[in-house]
Amino acid sequence: MPSHVLSLPPIVEQVRASLPKDQEIYLVGGAVRDLLLGRTLRDIDFAIPGKAIPLARKVAKALDADFYPLDPDRDAGRVIVNEELNSRLVLDFVGMQDNDIDRDLAARDVTINAMAIDLRQPDALLDPLGGAADLVAKQVRACSPQSFSSDPVRVLRAIRMAASFGLKIEKETRELMRAAASDLASVSPERTRDELFRLLLAPKRSASIRALDLLGALNPVFPELMPLKGLQQSAPHLFDVWEHSLHVLDGLEKVMMALAPEYPSEGASDLQSGLIVLSLGRYRQQLSQHLDSEIVMERPRRALLVFAALLHDAGKALTRSIGEDGRIHFYEHEARGAEMIAELADALHLSNAEKELLVTIVVNHMRPMQLTQTGELPTRKAIYRFFRATGDAGIDICLLSLADLLGKHGSEVPEDKLRAHLDTLRALFEAYYEHPEESVSPPILLNGDELMSEMNLKPGPKVGELLEALREAQATGVVTTRDQALSFAKSALK
Secondary structure, three states: OOHHHHHHOHHHHHHHHOOOHHHHHHHHHHHHHHHHHOOOOOOEEEOOOOOOOHHHHHHHHHHEEEEEEEEEHHHHHEEEEOOOOHHHEEEEEEEHHHHHHHHHHHHOOOOOOOEEEEOOOOOOEEEEOOOOHHHHHHHEEOOOOOOOOOOOOHHHHHHHHHHHHHHEEOHHHHHHHHHHHHHOOOOOOOHHHHHHHHHOOOOOHHHHHHHHHHHOHHHHHHHEEEEEEEOOOOOOOOOOOHHHHHHHHHHHHHHHHHOOOOOOOOOOOOOHHHHHHHHHHHHHHHHHHHOOOOOOEEEEHHHHHHHHHHOOOOHHHHHEEEEEOEEEEEEOOOHHHHHHHHHHHOOOOHHHHHHHHHHHHOOOOHHHHHHHOOOOOOOOHHHHHHHHHHHOHHHHHHHHHHHHHHHHHHHOOOOOHHHHHHHHHHHHHHHHHHHHHHHHOOOOOOOHHHHHHHOOOOOOHHHHHHHHHHHHHHHHHOOOOOOHHHHHHHHHOO
């Protein structure tokens, strides 16, 4: 590869300038790979021969950045450089294995992550295992026979690498991954969670989940999905529940791509994407901000939505029944699925807020389609009740609902059904983003204290019931002023 691609970005030059000229420090791993591929660096790793945490603290001070010890046992420190537009760079400083760069690189997972640049001699690429050649050959190859057995979570990482960069996993490496996959069950929940969510943020998510299955890694990570294989569904579903779930991931990827801020100016590549853009494209900036928001640092909401999409029908394995007409039913599968995803959220040590979001998405994932099936646009009352039940998760639910429709019919979605559902979603988005004061969150005309004072009521459930009835009356346009609110409350109390 041409040497000019190794020119260091400004942040790396700033790190080098903040240290003594003879300081031994290497740019390593994914940062070197991304430099060779011409990709923008966001997460940058440095290897140091010992005392990495004090050095990271020194760099943070020089850059006026945030610092915290990432892993004292591994001598790892993290520096976070906040940039404009709420973006940030993450710099990790880790002590080298045996204080030797060659041994450190040999102990890594795959060769494309086992390259380094000595910041004292930045024009030279250290590539003892042939990672650059593997990039050219578009293959993922293990650094050693112990690459995965020494750390099974690397199985997830290798699959993500293949999906992210369009690479093929070399045959012997696949066998090493398959041999180590069952040991994923023994990996700490936090490490599994972090690598899993990175995988869910990568492209070609359904292909990655299929790879997990083919390599024997699905059951240790997602045992909830195993019973979905071969679980048949009645028409209009084209697929069993397992295949449907994967097609929903594909549908969600199509929806996210069509509604992304950087959607190509030349327009949609197919009719479905074109209709999505035509109906919902004006909300792409708001949707992007919504999906990029983080409940917990480094786990954007879009990853949680993909997680929910993968598991949205997991409850069907527990609720399948056959009616007298011979049709297959899954009554209350959304409630059982919500219980399952809550248990999985606990097992992966997700935050309570993340768990609440996942549960809300799964238990309500059918509601937008139920609104469409009325044959009319949702009323102000229906819109209010939808967002009252879902809050801001209603936006995620709308996107999942659209992906669910695409996953049910594949490429054969009847155009009239797609248009009708997009009309429903546009009405919900319009209410949420353009007229929230009307039917999503009407302004408070009377609070609880005022209601009790005006109506001579004592604290209790009746007050809450009256306030909710009043909010719904506002959402439907029946009540618009404080006097009307009082009149309505008196009438409701009688």
